[in-house]
Structure formats: C-alpha cells, structure tokens
Amino acid sequence: MHRLKIALVLDRFGSRFGGAEAYGVALARELARDHDITVFAREYDRGCDLQLPFVSLRVWSRWPGWIRVGLFAWRARQHTRHGFDIVHSHMNGWCGDIEVIHVTPVRYNWHVRQLPFLKRALSRVSLRVQTYLSLERRRVANRPAHRVVAVSGLIAEQLRQAYGDSLICPVIAPGVKRPRPVAADARTQVRRELGWSDRDRVCLLVARNPLRKGLPTILKALALLPPHYKLLVVGGRSLAQDFLRKINDAALSDRVRLIDTTSEVERYYTVADLYVHPTLNDSFGMAPLEAMSFGLPVILSPAPFCGFAQYVEPGHEALVLLHPEDAAQLAGFIAQLGDDPVLRAALIQGGYRVVDRHSWVDVARRYLELYDEVLAERVQVKSSP
Template sequence: MKTTAGARDRRLRIALLVDRFGNRFGGAEAYGVELMRVLGKRHDVAVVARDFDSDLPFEYLPVRFPGWLPSWMRVLYFAWRADRLTRGRFDIVHSHMNGWAGEIQVMHVTPVRYNRVTRVKPLHRVTAWLSPRLATYLLLEKLRVRRTPRRRVVAVSGLIMDQLHRSYGEQLQVDIIAPGVKLPPPDRDGRRAATRARLGWDAHTIGCLLVARNPLRKGLPALLDALAQLPPHYTLLVVGADASTRERVRAAGPVAGRVTLIDPTPDVAQYFDAADIYAHPTLNDSYGMAPLEAMSHGLPVVVSSPVYCGFAQYLTDGQDAFILQDPRNGAQLAQALERLGSDPQLRASLKTRGLEIAREQSWETVASRYEALYEKVLRERN
C-alpha cells in the first residue's frame, strides 16, 4: 500500500464498530454517526452494529444474536463476530466497542477496570475476576487497550484519559479527541416561535431544557427541586422521557404542571431553538455532548463540575457557562437558573462565548484529527 498521500487525500475503506448506529440512540452513538457523516464524504464506510437506523448510504454488516443471551455473552459474541467481519477487509477498523478488533479504539465511558478494580478494596477485586460477566468485560477491555504498533487509544475527554492511566498505567498512550458539534442554520427565529407556541410558552416564559436518554441520571431530580424554588414563569422541558421519568415527575407534586415531557426523538434541534437555558446537572458524563450542542444553538448552559461531567473541564465558570460544584443541590441549581433568567445581558454574554466554543469543535475538525491518526497507523503498518 502506498503512503505518499495522507489519509485525507486518498479514499480509505473504514469499518466502524458500534453497538447501535443512529442519532436516536444517544450521545456515544451520535458521535459515531456524525463523525462518519463527515468521513463518508471522503472515504468508503461500513458499519458493524446490532442495530442501524440512519439514512446514510453506508454498507451495514449486522451482528445478530438471540435476545435471551446474557449481556456479557452478547458483548463477547459481538467482539468475535466483528473481528470475523472486518479482518483483512478494511484499511482502518474504528471501534467504539470492547474487543480485540480495531486499530482505533475510542473510549466513551469510565473504564470497567477503573470501576471494578482500581477504585475498590482487594476483596472486591477478587470478586470481580470470579464473576464470568465482569471477568469477560475486564478481559475484553484489556485486549482493547493492549499496546501494539498499529493501535491508537482515544479518550473523548481528559477525565476518561485520567481514568485509563490510573487503571492501566501512565505508559498507556492515549489521544484525546472530544466530540464535535454540527452548527445549525443561522435563521431559526420562525421555528423558535412556532415550537414555543406549541409548548404553550409565551414571551415571559423562561424555558429550561434537559435532553437525555436517561433523565434521572442527568439531573432531573435536582431540576425538579430547583423548579419548585423558582417563580412560576420558569418551566422545564425534558426531551428523552421514559417511564421512570414520567413516574418521577408525577411524584413531584404541584411543580409537575410546569414540566413538559417529550419522548425520545432524533429531532431535538427544534427544542434547543425554543429554550432559553440549557441545564445539565448530570451525575455521570464522561464528556457530555448535549451541553455542547446547546451552545451551538446559542443557549447559555448550566453544567456539573468536571468531577461529574468531562466537558466542564474545558469551561471557565461564569465566563463560558455556570458550573455546579454539587449537581444534586437543587438550591444551587435554582440560583444559577434564576440569575440567567433575570439577566438578559448575562445570557447574551454566555451565548456569544458558547458559540465560539461550538465553532472550534466542528465535526470537520474532529474528522481531520482522526484522519491524522489513521495516517500514523497506516505508516506503522507499512
């Protein structure tokens, strides 16, 4: 294989390994979709997944297994099948899954070893290795990060990189490539007005938004507490509501009347356009793509500290966003929301800075960084 041209200048065959491919499945899955949307303009892309829900014209290589199989067996089978489907067929195998297949290994979540071995007492470590389920996860993760000349481990945030180093040692080479964002079209005033009217919001309403696949883990309880402490013209819109979300809101008492719940949908842009503030008091996000997407739509953001949200480590409190030291503290959250809601100048300042951050994180920039990694892998292979 010739190496005179860079990865961006020649057409590569790329296989993406991902559990589910589609924007409606959540943040990590959307990362793969948007990245491959850009790379697919310059390269040939195939997707290895158990579910595919996209209009992108990629080859789909499905991985099927019986639903009754335990989760750890499904993960093991996926790793084996993905290796069989891709070996020798592609220039680059770009994996978002635990397993041994793939030159590019993208880590989206806290490492299993960090949670089950690094941070626990010695007896719990032994217990982890005695469990077939945990032992499988630990082994597949170890195979994923093992050092070879053709492999690159990528963390989506500094938080994940730190956890990897604490779990596998500082000698593990890790690149950080944060998620990107797709900038919306500039003229959206008409859509904003139409969506607000449909939600029953008037000109005085301060619409607070949370977009999450699991709202309870992304801070819904704290938001309900905060809403109870705010004036009546503050409302909450939750996009991605499931059964447990609806049950929690029903139990919130009178404040439930100020909450609007929307089922999971791939078309969340209309709700970003309609809102006034984006609130993300998450309890566990390795990065947090939703706050970045909110910034791209011109929303001021309230977000958990870097202890809880990897994206926050790139932000300055009060300048780029409001950062919560304790995302479970409803009073602290209410104070931040009220400051933003009552100060249009402050909202405008955070909006300007947020748009600057979003422009710096376009998916084109992210794709170029991956192409540079691809080129290193291809050079070392030759």
Template sequence: MSLPQTETVGLTAAAAVPRWRVAVFNRTFSATGGGAERYSIALVEELAARHEVHVFAQEIHHQWPGVTYHRVSAPLRKPRWVNQLWFAAATWWATRRGFDVVHSHENSWHGDVQTVHVMPVLYSLFRGRSGWRRLLRHIKVWTSPRLLTYLGLERARYAPQQGRQVVVTSDHIRAVMAESYPQCLPMLSVITPGIHLPASIPTATTRAAARTLLGLPQDSPCLLFVGNDYRKKGLPTLLQALARLAPEVVLAVVGNRAHIPEFEAEAGALGLQDRVFFLGSLQDVAPAYEAADCLVHPTLEDTFAMVVLEAMAHSLPVLVSGPRYCGIAGLLQSGINAILMDDPTDAAAMAQTLTQVLTDEGVRSALATNAREFATAYQWRELALQQEQLYHKVVLARRKRG
C-alpha cells in the same frame, strides 16, 4: 426503514479502491442513542466523503450517501454482557480481513482505533477502595461472569499493539485511563466531540416555531434537560430545583422514553406535573435547543457531554456540573461561557443560579454570545481530520507488519 447498500455480515469484501476501507462499529447506530452514538455518526458522515466506510451495528437508524451498513445479529439481547461478547465476536469475524482501518466504539478485543466514551469498568469498580473493601470487590468480580467478561474485553481492548490508537473525548477521561491502564498511555489521543454549527442564531420567530412543534408553552421561561440516563445525568436534583423556582418556569426533558413513567411520578410528587414536558427521544434535538432559555446538565458522570457543546452552538446559556463530574467543564470558563456547578446535587444552589440566569437579560445574553464563540472551535470537519491522522498511523503500521 430502507437502508442504502445494506449487506449481511460475513459477505466477502468488495474490490479494493484507492482510498481507505474503514470499518466502524457501534451496537446502536442512531442519533437517538446518546452522545457516543452521535459522535460515531458525525465522524462517519464526515469521513465518508473521502473513504469507503462500512458500519456494523445491531440497530441501524441512519442513512448517508456512500456508507455501507451491515446489520449484526442479536440472538440474545439479555443479559447484556452476553450480547456484548456476541457483538465483539461477530464484528471480529466480519472485519478480520479486507479493511485498512477497524474503528471500534464498543468494548471489544479488536480494533485498530478504540474510542472510549465511558469510564473504564476497572476504574468504576475499584476507585477509592482499599483494604477489605478492595478485597470484597475482587471477590465480587471473580464470582460474576458479567464482570469477568467486561473486564476481560476491556483489558484486551487497551492492550499495547503495534499501530493501535486509543481515543478519549476529554483530558478528564485521559487521566482516568492513564490511572487505570497506564500501558495504553503512549497510544492515547484526545479528540473531543464536535458540532455542526447552525447557520444562524435562534430568533424569537424560530423559538416560537420550535415551541409550537414540541408542544411547549410560548410565554414561559423554559429550561432544557437532555440525557438518556435521567438519574445519572441529574434530573432528580433538577426537578427539586424547579420546585423552588417561580411557578411560570417550565422544564422540557429530552431522552429515553423508558424512564418517563418513573420521573413523571417524581415530578407529580413535587407538584410539577403541569410544568414538566417529557418529549422522549428526538431524532433531531435542534428544535429543543431553539425552544429553550437555558440548558441544565447536572450530570454525576460524563466523559464529555456532547449536549452541552450542541446547546452552546445554538447560543443557549448552559448550567453544567464542574470538571470533577463532566469532561467538557475542564474546557469552560465559569461565568464567561457557561456556569459550572461545584455540587450538582445541591438543588437550592442550582435554583438560585437559575433564577439569576432567567431574570437577568445581561447575564443570559453574555453567556449565549460566549457559548457560541466557544463552540465554533469544535466543528466536526476539523475534528474528523484529526481522526484521519490517526487512521494514517494505523495504515502505516499495517504496512510495516507486512
């Protein structure tokens, strides 16, 4: 894929321009990478109209006018912690001067703006553990170069620094960050993911076209699952729930192709081999939203869940895990603009709820209408302006430092 204005990391900075020069880095800069990647891409697209934006990544599958792409080398992809350390070092060297703002979506010690898309490693390792269980975790950390690297990068990432801004995607992850790294609380801001609102509401015609494009049956009620980590996002429970639904109901699965063989086997074991359609990663997920009757997102851990917001923007009824598991759920009203699951591992309760949604046109219509109304308040243009305000704080702090 040819990329516009592609450069090699390490080249001297271009001449200064009368707008901010912004460096952004993700290891993967592709719409198929996941929610974190789509978040980063959307902000870059919005901000590139007003600023000089440079993207640093190891994998780049994106084109946008005015964006300069820098491919970062990856001499050793595995183990992943070594690649993470390499990427942090390479991007530090490449952006140590010549930029007004350095914005990191990765676990690295540098970056004026740090956007947090996942639970802190510290929290995941030690939450709910005390006494000897906590001691065993400490021993595990001190004997693991991988964990020491991740924790070291994380501690440096959230260390107080003049002008540094830490962005989280939901109040849920804000509370987790405050518990894990209370020293960064004064730097914390919540900027949720957003959407580009589709120009029109899907119709029977667009739905039929989308199903033809994706190879889905035209007349079957269709559930949709979108996620790269099938297990963590709750696909096993959804398959169990599907087995309890009417035999004409089908499921479309969008996400990482690497997991398909394992879950094809799980679907086959439940007798669902003809009812589950694995579509792999889609560069454009919009046709999947247009084709479906309901998005099901029984995630076990999501700091926000962009797929839920995207589905709602397409007027799609949504069944999603509650606030304990999913960041966006804290913004939703169960039974009004979505249906929240207290226990996303309860296949029987999930099947019962899905039966009601699929068979009750009134419920489905109300959820669809209210979902789109909710989504209109979370559009990327407005959220990019919030991000721009943080950049302004960074630039002022840099000037004060001289």
C-alpha cells in the same frame, strides 16, 4: 491520502441513541466525503439522514448483557478482520485499529475507584465483570498499528490510572456544527404545541437516561422557582414519567413536558431559554455543547461528574455547579439567567467560543492523522525481518 475502506463499529448507528452514537454518526459524515465507510452495528436508525452500507451484528436479546457484549465483540472481529484498510471501533472488544473509549474504563471502576471490600472481592469471581475486564484489556493492549483514543481528558486520566503511564492515549473530544437558521415563528409554534407562551422561561435537558443526567436535582430546583419557569425533557420519556409519578406533585409535574427519544432534537433546542446539565456521570457531554451551538447559556456539573466542564471557562462560557446535586445553587443560576440579560448574553457569546473550538472537520482530520500512523506502522511491521 488515497481513498480508504473503513469499517466503523458501533453498538447502534443513529444520533438519537446517545452521545457515543451521535459522535460516530457525525464523524462518519465527515469521513464519508472522501472515504468508503461500512457500518457494523446492532441497529441502524432508519430516520438517520446519513445512509451508509450496513452490516447487522444482532445478538439474541435474551442473553445477559455481558454475553451479548462478548458475542458482539467476537462477531465484529470476524467480520472486519479482512477487506478494510482501517477498523475504527467504538465498542468494547479487540477488532479495532482505532479504539475510541467513551465511558469510564471498566478497570478504573473495579480496580481503582473505592469500593466496599465485599463488592471488590465478589467482582474477582464474577463472570460478568471478568468478561468486561478481559474485553477491555485486549482493547487497550499495546501492539503495533493500533491506537486507543479517549473522548475527554477525564477518560484519558482514568485510563492512565487504570493501566499505567505506558498507555499513550490521545484525546479527541466531540465536535459540533452551527445549526441551520430556523423560521422566525418556529419557536413560538413549538411552544404553543407544548402549551407554553413566549413569557415562560424554558429549561431543557436532552438525555437518553434523564435520571443520570440530573433530573431529580432539576425538579428540586424547579420547585424553588416561580411557576413561569418550565422544564422540557427530550429522551427517556418512560423513565422520567415514572419518576414524576413517584414524587406525586401535580403542580410541579404540570410545569414539565416530556418528549420521547427523537432524531429531531433541533426543534427543541430552539424552544429553550437555557440548558441544564447537572449530570452525575458524563465522560464528556455532547448535549450541552450542542446547546451552545444553538445559542443557549449552559449550566453543568463540575469535573469529574462532567468531562465537558474541563473544556469551558466557568462564569464566562458556562455556569458550573459546585456539586451536581446542589438544587439550591442550580435554582439560583437559573434565576440569574432569567433576570440578568448581560450575564445571559455573555454566556451565549462564551458558548459560541467553545463551539468554535470543537469542529467536526478538525475531529475528522485528527483521526485521519492517526490512520496515517497506523497504516505506516503496518507497512513497517510487514517489511521487518
């Protein structure tokens, strides 16, 4: 394949912003080895270690969210319609040759999922809902030289239910890479900074919105465990602080440390003993996959609450809860991992097997195959009478 000019369209570019953004950064890193990538986004993380040509698509922040999304989609289309071999979009809109869907489809939420009658009826006259539906409809519309990609089997199934079997949607799940070795004393040093010792059992949660990813359930579970079990939350610090304030339990809060969103998450994976992910809504779940790459045993929600659960063998590669709000079962799983070194070792090895099945090199290869298909179809369309 010759060197391609690729427009990569995202909301924000930087791993610290969330799973979809981290997916875009990791994919761009692989593609940029052999192709020219230009990023179109509202914001580019200055701390990102991958620096690419960037076009800012900022929209006035005081507009309502649905207007901002619509304006962003229109501006993205205007900026990318000429000068690129491939437009690869991770945003709602119609600019992409490749459209990657990371979240539950809008149509699934409003037309498939069970809703109260009044809420469904009002959605039909809501400019906000109708704007999102219109953007998504254009995004997934069947047309030559165009592909819709889901990041998990869960999203692909929701798209099928929302738009019918005619929507052919390949699944390209996120990848992960093995981390670089860290200094032998790094774990102890960071634990001291947090006020913890090597004897403490540290649970980790990495999330831009910790409440959605199960923080209330984790805290209930922590309250059922001995005091040497601690919780480290990375991301969404203000949300977590407000929640801790509301529960008003000083003894429990003292066992919790909150770190604001950071691009240096790796140092906190090395501090933890296990990763907890009782999420209420995750189309995939990149954080537990990354945790596995750092050798952490993982506890997570079942599908459909967590799409990543479809990619692991329960009991062998991760511990999967029956329900994300079952604090007693979560506490039991955490205690098992603290007391049973054989189970812990087995899950660590199982996690490494999952990591080996999710390579960013393979992810990039699959997208390049789709690019080939799109470019070939484009030639056919142009040559047809």
